[in-house]
Amino acid sequence: MTTAKELAAGLLSAAPADPAQLLPARQQMAFTLGFHIILVPFGIALTTLMLVANWRGLRKGDAEALVLARRWSKVAAVLFAVGAITGTVLSFELGILWPGLMRDYGAAFGFPFAIEGLFFFLEAIFVSIYIYGWDRMRPWAHFWSGIPVSLASVGGAASVIAANSWMNQPGGITVRGGRVVDVRPGEVFFNGAFWLEFLHMFLAAYIVAGFVVAGVYAVGILRGRNDRYHRLGFLIGFVTGAVVMPFQILVGDTIARAVYDDEPVKFAAIEMLPRTGSHVPETLGGALVDGRAQYGLRVPDLASLLAGFSPSTTIHGFEEVPAAVRPTQAQVNIVHWAFDVMVGTATLLLLLALWFAWLYWRRRQDFARNRWLMWLAAVAGAIAVLCLESGWVVTEVGRQPWIVVGQLLTRDAVTTRGNMWAVYAVVLGVYAGVGGGALWVLRVMKRRWGSEGDTAVAVPYGPAPGGGRQAVPAGRSDEGGRG
Amino acid sequence: MTDTVAVFLFVGVVAYCLLGGADFGAGFWDLVAGGAERGRGPRALIDDSLAPVWEANHTWLIYCLVVLWSAFPRAFAAITTTLYVPLLLAALGIVLRGAGFAFRKASFTTAHRRVYGAVFALSSVLTPYCFGAVAGGIASGRVPTRGYGDAVTSWCNPTSVLGGALAVVVCAFLAGAYLTVAARQRSGRSGLFGYFRRRALAAGLVAGAVSIGGIFVLRADARRLFDHLSGRALPLVVVAAVAGAAAVVLLWSGGTRLLREIAALAVALVVVGWGVSQYPFLLGTHLSLTEAASPGSTLNVVVAVACVAVVLIVPSIVLLFALAGRGSIGADHARAGEAR
Numbered sequence: 001m002t003t004a005k006e007l008a009a010g011l012l013s014a015a016p017a018d019p020a021q022l023l024p025a026r027q028q029m030a031f032t033l034g035f036h037i038i039l040v041p042f043g044i045a046l047t048t049l050m051l052v053a054n055w056r057g058l059r060k061g062d063a064e065a066l067v068l069a070r071r072w073s074k075v076a077a078v079l080f081a082v083g084a085i086t087g088t089v090l091s092f093e094l095g096i097l098w099p100g101l102m103r104d105y106g107a108a109f110g111f112p113f114a115i116e117g118l119f120f121f122l123e124a125i126f127v128s129i130y131i132y133g134w135d136r137m138r139p140w141a142h143f144w145s146g147i148p149v150s151l152a153s154v155g156g157a158a159s160v161i162a163a164n165s166w167m168n169q170p171g172g173i174t175v176r177g178g179r180v181v182d183v184r185p186g187e188v189f190f191n192g193a194f195w196l197e198f199l200h201m202f203l204a205a206y207i208v209a210g211f212v213v214a215g216v217y218a219v220g221i222l223r224g225r226n227d228r229y230h231r232l233g234f235l236i237g238f239v240t241g242a243v244v245m246p247f248q249i250l251v252g253d254t255i256a257r258a259v260y261d262d263e264p265v266k267f268a269a270i271e272m273l274p275r276t277g278s279h280v281p282e283t284l285g286g287a288l289v290d291g292r293a294q295y296g297l298r299v300p301d302l303a304s305l306l307a308g309f310s311p312s313t314t315i316h317g318f319e320e321v322p323a324a325v326r327p328t329q330a331q332v333n334i335v336h337w338a339f340d341v342m343v344g345t346a347t348l349l350l351l352l353a354l355w356f357a358w359l360y361w362r363r364r365q366d367f368a369r370n371r372w373l374m375w376l377a378a379v380a381g382a383i384a385v386l387c388l389e390s391g392w393v394v395t396e397v398g399r400q401p402w403i404v405v406g407q408l409l410t411r412d413a414v415t416t417r418g419n420m421w422a423v424y425a426v427v428l429g430v431y432a433g434v435g436g437g438a439l440w441v442l443r444v445m446k447r448r449w450g451s452e453g454d455t456a457v458a459v460p461y462g463p464a465p466g467g468g469r470q471a472v473p474a475g476r477s478d479e480g481g482r483g
Numbered sequence: 484m485t486d487t488v489a490v491f492l493f494v495g496v497v498a499y500c501l502l503g504g505a506d507f508g509a510g511f512w513d514l515v516a517g518g519a520e521r522g523r524g525p526r527a528l529i530d531d532s533l534a535p536v537w538e539a540n541h542t543w544l545i546y547c548l549v550v551l552w553s554a555f556p557r558a559f560a561a562i563t564t565t566l567y568v569p570l571l572l573a574a575l576g577i578v579l580r581g582a583g584f585a586f587r588k589a590s591f592t593t594a595h596r597r598v599y600g601a602v603f604a605l606s607s608v609l610t611p612y613c614f615g616a617v618a619g620g621i622a623s624g625r626v627p628t629r630g631y632g633d634a635v636t637s638w639c640n641p642t643s644v645l646g647g648a649l650a651v652v653v654c655a656f657l658a659g660a661y662l663t664v665a666a667r668q669r670s671g672r673s674g675l676f677g678y679f680r681r682r683a684l685a686a687g688l689v690a691g692a693v694s695i696g697g698i699f700v701l702r703a704d705a706r707r708l709f710d711h712l713s714g715r716a717l718p719l720v721v722v723a724a725v726a727g728a729a730a731v732v733l734l735w736s737g738g739t740r741l742l743r744e745i746a747a748l749a750v751a752l753v754v755v756g757w758g759v760s761q762y763p764f765l766l767g768t769h770l771s772l773t774e775a776a777s778p779g780s781t782l783n784v785v786v787a788v789a790c791v792a793v794v795l796i797v798p799s800i801v802l803l804f805a806l807a808g809r810g811s812i813g814a815d816h817a818r819a820g821e822a823r
């Protein structure tokens with residue numbers, strides 16, 4: 001296949017050999033997963049922040065912390081609702097879009113989801129109990145009912161990561177005649193890529209949730225509401241994100257070297273390196289054009305240095321693998337750019353965290369009065385989401401053209417039936433509605449919290465408004481909060 | 484081990500029918516509750532009964548999917564490549580229903596509530612119909628082992644139409660029975676109690692009629708299923724009929740004692756009857772459970788997961804239902820009085 005053809009085969013059209021469903025199916029999967037992944041950090045980390053605030057509120061009699069906990073729980077419930085339905089769509093898509101994957105590898109790829117289902121079940125039950133338990137359960141019992149939510153969301157995420165990382169480094173199976181004849185569950189779940197990928201996602205969850213929460217209160221502070229409530233909300237979120245950030249950089253660096261060792265083609269795509277060599281420069285930006293890395297900023301020897309601590313480290317180019325199982329030029333460019341965006345945004349967030357630490361250490365100035373800091377904090381959430389998405393693109397596009405590395409090509413896993421462009425169009429429309437609806441609901445809740453106080457707001461999973469005409473059962477309304 | 488997994492899978496199917504099904508049925512009653520003013524009382528009760536538990540109920544669907552694709556991956560791929568249209572419609576219904584229900588609770592203007600409410604209610608009918616049609620396609624052998632069966636006739640056929648229609652009315656019946664009991668517990672014998680009692684009764688009679696009509700449909704369209712339903716599964720069918728009749732009599736006489744349990748039993752036995760009749764085949768009469776099964780170690784994991792679920796999930800669900808039921812969490816009892 002010539003390069004020009006490859007280029008055309010990239011973003012906008014499918015290669016002639018591919019089923020017509022391949023491109024829309026990949027786009028749809030990317031879109032729906034990319035949508036769903038934004039909700040994951042809130043399930044994992046916002047629920048934990050909520051418990052931290054709840055604990056502080058109960059332990060120290062901190063009324064503001066309790067209000068934060070109560071509101072975050074309601075936000076978490078809305079996002080959980082959206083996450084539950086978009087997650088359900090994903091499980092349908094696994095079968096409808098990728099029947100080849102499920103048919104041939106479901107025995108291995110599928111069961112981590114069974115474990116995930118277990119965790120999801122627990123999460124759904126205890127989310128309900130916690131949300132409905134405000135003012136209706138004894139405060140500490142209520143606090144403890146939130147712990148399973150947080151734990152189960154971590155277990156659920158680990159299970160999904162197990163399935164995903166298995167696609168990158170499939171192990172624990174015996175294949176005979178194109179069929180999985182033996183499965184070693186432990187090796188499938190704890191495959192070579194599992195621990196680092198899980199840790200990376202786990203920390204990312206705290207970074208995204210932390211900075212998004214901080215951003216919300218930074219906006220409030222910028223608008224002149226510099227009160228204790230906003231500062232506390234900002235601090236809990238920002239400190240969480242800022243503390244986790246350096247660890248994430250370390251883990252990311254470790255993963256890059258693990259990818260160099262275990263997934264050389266993905267590493268070559270990240271480095272935009274067609275041909276094997278040593279003294280490989282690190283190219284920032286740029287693009288692969290006609291099979292050569294062009295433009296961009298080149299730092300001599302850096303890629304080799306980062307991969308093996310020595311400029312003479314050899315890095316394998318992706319042209320080492322046969323053309324049929326090589327990533328296309330467009331895919332390489334996407335992976336390379338996604339990697340650069342991920343590292344770039346992560347560096348920005350790290351600098352922001354360090355600046356905050358510096359300000360905090362010097363104690364010269366009230367942090368909330370530093371408008372530059374507040375402005376940057378206000379957009380840090382969006383930057384963190386961008387970072388998360390680009391990291392995920394590196395993992396997923398970097399695996400192409402394989403759906404299960406070395407075992408099954410994406411084009412062989414896709415369905416060969418139906419007009420998937422039409423399905424994709426409907427999905428886009430529906431998700432736009434659901435996403436817009438969720439944002440609108442959160443805005444309505446925020447406005448009413450501002451104007452009518454805390455308990456007046458009904459939420460999707462919450463009980464009927466307590467105050468006003470619908471009375472909360474007598475004697476309970478004053479427990480556990482200012483409500 | 485294959486049979487054990489199949490039993491666990493079917494337990495999930497039955498649970499989803501009884502719990503998720505009731506939620507869909509509640510959506511059906513929401514749909515036909517009339518204008519904003521007239522439907523306020525019933526809709527408030529539906530909201531209150533559903534909100535604390537429906538996410539947990541929905542999870543049974545996920546459970547069924549993951550067990551199916553882990554334990555019987557070939558069958559799963561065959562089903563999704565053949566019945567992708569009703570499955571996509573069901574997924575659409577699930578998304579719209581979840582979003583519609585969630586957003587309705589958060590919106591305050593009547594116009595908004597009406598739009599979200601309509602979305603919630605319409606998709607509550609669409610989804611069970613599609614799942615029923617899917618079951619009909621599988622049961623009548625229209626899903627080939629290699630998948631990619633006929634994309635239209637696999638779900639537009641007599642057995643599928645029967646499955647879909649039965650799913651909708653059975654959901655309505657179950658929800659009617661549950662809501663009758665809920666109304667009784669909250670507001671005594673007047674008002675909403677009578678409202679839902681009459682509707683549950685009507686749904687029960689329609690469900691019975693559809694079931695009887697269904698016998699002839701199956702006899703013509705899915706002969707093996709019919710033979711076994713009138714053969715080895717006959718005791719189940721008879722008990723289901725008796726329970727259904729008992730539920731109708733209870734509703735008629737205005738009793739609520741064990742009403743939910745009896746109605747659920749009737750529905751569960753019909754579903755179990757289907758399973759028993761189809762055994763040992765997973766797809767029609769051509770792909771057996773054993774042929775479709777994953778390697779033993781995967782089945783072991785699935786069984787282990789199911790056992791852990793029994794240990795962890797069941798007490799949690801009982802706790803949730805108990806808390807929701809006695810008012811520790813969930814709806815205010817004070818509210819039911821004004822829900823008229």
